[in-house]
């Protein structure tokens with residue numbers, strides 16, 4: 001059920017588009033010809049290891065850093081050209097960027113005033129992020145999780161159709177992570193565009209519909225999470241027997257790819273469990289274990305971004 005503190009008819013989300021976006025810091029290409037689109041109505045995860053260029057990309061989106069080349073736009077327009085930026089796009093870039101002695105309510109009032117928004121929004125967004133009880137406490141006393149909630153409240157002040165969150169799950173406890181995930185999904189379900197960055201694949205798995213994966217400032221993948229998993233994870237069959245030499249001979253003779261593991265099991269790739277079982281049965285080999293597994297997304301991500309790092313260092 002939609003949350004009544006958000007509008008019943010929230011503003012339409014619009015696309016965030018990066019086109020050949022590039023940022024050079026001296027000899028470092030922090031963002032290297034990056035192009036992607038984040039769509040309305042879905043949660044898009046912006047994923048890359050530390051130093052991949054995520055924050056730099058988001059800073060360029062908000063006009064906090066000037067691109068060396070290319071563009072990044074919101075609904076086809078640069079942030080500076082938006083008629084009503086606070087009602088179009090909200091940001092959580094650095095949750096710790098609060099005045100430590102200012103109360104949460106005052107912090108929000110300052111933003112609401114600067115953006116020409118109604119004071120009543122302050123109470124609404126505090127309520128929405130579960131901080132009503134801490135409204136009069138100085139933000140400097142807040143835990144990281146509370147600071148993240150205050151940051152989200154700030155981003156939601158203008159009830160924007162586009163929300164961009166830099167590492168929103170960082171430092172949150174499991175309850176906070178669940179809350180943030182649900183909020184992102186609810187906001188996307190209302191038709192908003194939600195783009196959030198993370199350096200952990202595991203954070204995307206339960207949250208994102210679409211993924212934009214970057215390494216060394218370059219695009220590695222831009223697809224749905226489902227397709228990303230389907231196209232990039234390899235299926236492995238683990239097989240164990242008390243006669244490993246015989247099984248190794250049988251597998252080799254059948255031409256399947258396999259590797260011996262230190263625990264004396266075999267990891268077979270490129271075929272299914274039933275085929276492995278039949279190969280063993282044909283040779284009369286008794287199996288102690290036959291398990292199908294998928295490579296974890298975290299492993300896929302590390303492999304893909306490692307390759308990008310290697311490529312980057314060769315190209316440099």
Ligand SMILES: Nc1ncnc2c1ncn2[C@@H]1O[C@H](COP(=O)(O)OP(=O)(O)OP(=O)(O)O)[C@@H](O)[C@H]1O
Pocket residue numbers: 025028029030031048049050051052053054055056057199
């Ligand atoms: N102001 C700056 N001056 C010089 N180099 C910078 C600056 N900001 C970022 N960089 C460099 O640009 C690259 C990309 O950094 P960026 O912070 O955008 O990555 P990130 O993907 O957000 O990583 P993290 O997850 O660590 O925040 C890094 O090599 C970083 O050292």
